[in-house]
Amino acid sequence: MKRMFRLRFGKMRNLVKLVSMVILVLCVGTGFVYGKELPPVKIGAAGPFTGDLSKIGLDALNAIQMAVEEANAEGGIKGRKIEVAIGDDMGDPSKGVLAAERFAMDKNVLGVVGPMNSATVSAALPAYDRAGLVIISQSATNPDLSERGYRVMHRICPRDDAQGPAAARFIAEEIKAKNVYIIDDKGTYGQGLADQVAAALNQIRVKVTRGQITLEDRDFSPILTRVKATQPDLIYLGLSNPAQAAGLMKQAIGLGLSARFMGGDCMKEKDQLVAGAGGAAEGMYITAIGRDIAEVPAAREFIRKFEGKYGAMSVFSGQSYEATKILIEALRVAAGDNPAGLTKAKALDAVHSIRDYKGIMGFPIGFDEKGDVLGASIYVYQVENGDFREVKEYPAEV
Amino acid sequence: MEQILAQLPQQVINGLTLGSIYALLALGYSMVYGILRMLNFAHGDVFMVGSLIGWGVLQLFVRGGTALAKSGPVLVSMVFGAVVVTSVLGGTIERFAYRPLQKGSRLTTLISALGASIILQNVAMLLTQGRAKAYQTELVISSDWAISALGATISATRLIIICVSIALMLAMDYAVTHTMLGKAMRATSQDREAAEYMGIRTQRVISAAFIVGSGLAGIAGVMIGLYYTQVDFMIGFSAGMKAFTAAVLGGIGNVRGAMAGGLVLGLAESLGVLFLAPVYKDVIVFSVLIAVLILRPQGILGKPVDEKV
Numbered sequence: 001m002k003r004m005f006r007l008r009f010g011k012m013r014n015l016v017k018l019v020s021m022v023i024l025v026l027c028v029g030t031g032f033v034y035g036k037e038l039p040p041v042k043i044g045a046a047g048p049f050t051g052d053l054s055k056i057g058l059d060a061l062n063a064i065q066m067a068v069e070e071a072n073a074e075g076g077i078k079g080r081k082i083e084v085a086i087g088d089d090m091g092d093p094s095k096g097v098l099a100a101e102r103f104a105m106d107k108n109v110l111g112v113v114g115p116m117n118s119a120t121v122s123a124a125l126p127a128y129d130r131a132g133l134v135i136i137s138q139s140a141t142n143p144d145l146s147e148r149g150y151r152v153m154h155r156i157c158p159r160d161d162a163q164g165p166a167a168a169r170f171i172a173e174e175i176k177a178k179n180v181y182i183i184d185d186k187g188t189y190g191q192g193l194a195d196q197v198a199a200a201l202n203q204i205r206v207k208v209t210r211g212q213i214t215l216e217d218r219d220f221s222p223i224l225t226r227v228k229a230t231q232p233d234l235i236y237l238g239l240s241n242p243a244q245a246a247g248l249m250k251q252a253i254g255l256g257l258s259a260r261f262m263g264g265d266c267m268k269e270k271d272q273l274v275a276g277a278g279g280a281a282e283g284m285y286i287t288a289i290g291r292d293i294a295e296v297p298a299a300r301e302f303i304r305k306f307e308g309k310y311g312a313m314s315v316f317s318g319q320s321y322e323a324t325k326i327l328i329e330a331l332r333v334a335a336g337d338n339p340a341g342l343t344k345a346k347a348l349d350a351v352h353s354i355r356d357y358k359g360i361m362g363f364p365i366g367f368d369e370k371g372d373v374l375g376a377s378i379y380v381y382q383v384e385n386g387d388f389r390e391v392k393e394y395p396a397e398v
Numbered sequence: 399m400e401q402i403l404a405q406l407p408q409q410v411i412n413g414l415t416l417g418s419i420y421a422l423l424a425l426g427y428s429m430v431y432g433i434l435r436m437l438n439f440a441h442g443d444v445f446m447v448g449s450l451i452g453w454g455v456l457q458l459f460v461r462g463g464t465a466l467a468k469s470g471p472v473l474v475s476m477v478f479g480a481v482v483v484t485s486v487l488g489g490t491i492e493r494f495a496y497r498p499l500q501k502g503s504r505l506t507t508l509i510s511a512l513g514a515s516i517i518l519q520n521v522a523m524l525l526t527q528g529r530a531k532a533y534q535t536e537l538v539i540s541s542d543w544a545i546s547a548l549g550a551t552i553s554a555t556r557l558i559i560i561c562v563s564i565a566l567m568l569a570m571d572y573a574v575t576h577t578m579l580g581k582a583m584r585a586t587s588q589d590r591e592a593a594e595y596m597g598i599r600t601q602r603v604i605s606a607a608f609i610v611g612s613g614l615a616g617i618a619g620v621m622i623g624l625y626y627t628q629v630d631f632m633i634g635f636s637a638g639m640k641a642f643t644a645a646v647l648g649g650i651g652n653v654r655g656a657m658a659g660g661l662v663l664g665l666a667e668s669l670g671v672l673f674l675a676p677v678y679k680d681v682i683v684f685s686v687l688i689a690v691l692i693l694r695p696q697g698i699l700g701k702p703v704d705e706k707v
Contacts, residue, residue: 052632054528186677212677216636218626221412222671222679228408229401243530243628250532250627253541255408256551276532276628279463 038340040081044103046114051090060320062310064113067324077331078339085109089120096120097127104131110347111327118142119188128152134348136327138319142192146370154371156323157289158396164196166378166394167287172204177234179207181227184238185215193264194238220248224255237263246276253280265289268315274386281383288379291362293318299360322359330354402672407550409668415556417664418563422618423641424656426611432587432651433607439511442638443518444488444612448480448619449629453531455479465537472538480616488612522631530630533623559621567657574653643687649700658698
C-alpha cells in the first residue's frame with residue numbers, strides 16, 4: 001500500500017514537472033510574441049440579467065454588447081480591444097454591491113454602464129465611489145441618487161422629480177381627472193415615482209388615494225377590489241415591471257373596473273405591456289424619459305441592426321446603447337495618444353466633461369455637476385392600436 | 399366601514415378562488431409528505447411548468463387575437479397537455495432525484511428536491527427568456543360572462559376555478575378513502591414496512607402519489623394562468639410556499655386537511671386585506687400559520703403525533 005502510494009506520488013511529481021515546463025515555455029514564448037499587446041479595456045455591464053427583471057436586463061445587455069462590438073470594429077480604444085464584463089445583480093441591491101466590488105477589483109474595468117434599478121444604484125454607489133469607478137446608469141430615475149455627492153454617479157435619464165410633476169400636470173390639465181388612485185410596488189423606483197406624482201397632485205388639489213403591492217405579486221384582485229371601492233377615474237401605476245402592470249390591467253377588467261390607467265417610463269415596453277395586456281392597455285398613458293427613438297433619424301441604423309439580431313427593441317435597449325457609446329467616447333478622449341495610460345480617474349473626468357454628445361436619443365447629451373443629464377424632456381405617450389403615440393412634451397425641469 | 403362592507407363579497411370570492419388553487423397544490427405536498435415524510439420543494443415548480451405548458455397549448459389555438467376553437471375544447475386540451483407533462487415530470491423527478499436517495503437521511507432528499515426546483519426554474523427561464531407569458535384568458539372565457547351579485551363580480555373564470563377544484567377535491571377524497579390505490583397509500587403512509595409485508599408494492603404507491611400530485615399541480619397551473627392572466631418562471635416559488643403553508647395549516651400528511659388549509663389560507667389572505675394594506679397579505683398568511691401552530695400544532699385536521707421514544 002505504502003509503496004504504491006509512493007510510486008503514484010513519484011509519477012505525479014514527474015507530471016507536475018512536465019506541466020510546469022510546458023507552461024514556462026508557453027509563457028516565455030507568448031511573451032515574445034504578444035509582449036507589446038495591451039490588455040483589453042473592460043466596460044462593466046451591471047443590471048438584472050437573471051431573475052424577475054431579466055427581460056429588461058437582457059434588452060440592455062444586448063444593446064451594450066452591440067455598442068462594444070461596433071466600437072471594436074472601429075479599432076476599439078486607440079487600438080485596445082474593449083470587452084464587456086458582466087455584473088448580474090438580479091435587481092437585488094445586495095447583489096448590486098457585490099457586482100460593484102467585483103468590478104472594482106478588476107483593474108481593467110474603467111467604467112460601468114448601469115446599474116439599471118434605482119435601488120441597486122443606491123446600494124452600490126458607495127462601493128463605486130470608493131473604487132473611483134465611473135458609472136452611467138441608463139434608467140435609474142430616483143432623484144436622491146445624484147444628491148448624495150458621489151462624483152462617480154452619472155445618468156442619461158431625467159429624474160422622477162421631473163417626471164412626476166409632468167405626469168401630474170398631464171393628469172390635471174389633459175385628462176382632467178378628479179380622483180386618482182396610485183398603486184406602487186414599494187421599490188425605490190416605483191414608490192419614488194409614485195411619491196413624486198402624489199406630491200405634485202396634492203399641490204394642485206387632485207384627490208389621491210394610495211395603495212401598494214409587492215414585486216412578487218401576481219394576484220391583484222385584493223388591491224383592485226379596494227381600488228374599485230374608491231371609484232377613481234384614473235389609476236396611476238408606479239411599477240417597475242411592465243408584465244406586472246399588464247396582469248393588473250387585465251385583472252381589473254375581470255373585476256369590472258373601468259378607470260383609465262397611467263404609468264411611468266418603465267411601462268413603455270411593447271412585448272410585455274401592450275401584447276401582455278391583450279388589449280387592456282389600450283388608451284393607457286405613459287410618461288417617458290426620452291423620445292421614442294423610432295422617431296429619431298439618427299437611431300434608424302441602430303434599430304435596424306438591433307431588431308435584425310435580437311428581435312423587438314425596448315426602451316432600455318436604446319438607452320443602454322447610448323450610455324455605452326458615451327462611455328466609449330469618454331474613454332477615447334481620456335486615452336488621448338496614450339491608451340496604455342488609461343486610468344479610472346481619467347475615465348471619470350472624461351465622462352464628467354462630456355458635452356453635447358449627439359447619439360441616438362434625439363437630444364444632445366451632457367451632464368451637470370451632479371451627474372444628471374442636461375437638456376432632456378418628458379414625453380407623454382398613449383397606447384393606440386397596440387402602439388405608442390406621442391401626445392405631449394414637457395421640458396424636464398426640476 | 400361602509401367601504402369594507404362593500405368589498406366583503408368580492409374579497410370572499412377572491413379568497414375562495416385563490417384558496418381552491420392553493421388547496422389543489424397543497425394536496426401534492428401533503429400526499430408526498432404523508433407517505434415519505436419528505437418535503438417536495440420541486441412541487442411549486444412542477445406547477446409552474448404546468449402553467450407554462452397550458453400557455454403553450456393555448457398559443458396553438460390563438461391566431462391574431464381570435465381563438466380558433468370553442469372554449470370547451472381549448473380549455474380541455476390545455477388541461478390535458480399540462481397534466482400529461484406534469485405527471486411525467488413528477489414521476490421522473492421521483493425516479494431520478496428522490497428514489498436513489500431514499501435510503502439516505504431525510505436531509506439528502508430535501509437537498510435533492512431543492513436542486514430539482516432550481517433546475518426546473520432555470521430551464522424555464524432559459525426557454526421563456528425570462529419573459530412573462532400572457533394567457534389570453536379573454537379569448538377563451540369572455541370577460542362578459544360574469545355574474546354580479548351584492549356588488550361582487552363573479553367572472554366565469556373564477557366560477558370555473560372554484561367548481562373544478564371542488565370537484566377534484568371530492569374525487570381525491572373519494573379515491574383516498576374508497577379505492578385500492580387510496581387504501582394502499584394510506585397503508586404505506588402508516589407503516590411502509592408493514593404495508594410491504596401485506597403485499598403492497600410501496601414503490602409503486604410512492605410513484606403514484608408523485609404522479610397524481612403533479613397532475614393536480616398541472617391543473618392548478620393552468621387555472622392560475624387563467625386567473626392571473628400571465629405566468630412566468632418565478633410563480634412556482636411563492637405559490638409553492640403558500641401551498642406548503644396550507645398543507646401545514648391543515649395538518650400535513652392529511653388530505654382533507656390540505657384542502658381545508660388551502661381554503662382557510664386563501665380566505666385569510668383576501669379578507670385580511672379588508673383591514674390591512676394589501677402589501678401585508680403575506681404577513682397575514684403567515685400570522686395565521688403561526689397562530690394555528692401555537693394553538694393546534696398538529697394543524698386544523700391533523701392528528702396529534704405521539705412522541706416516539
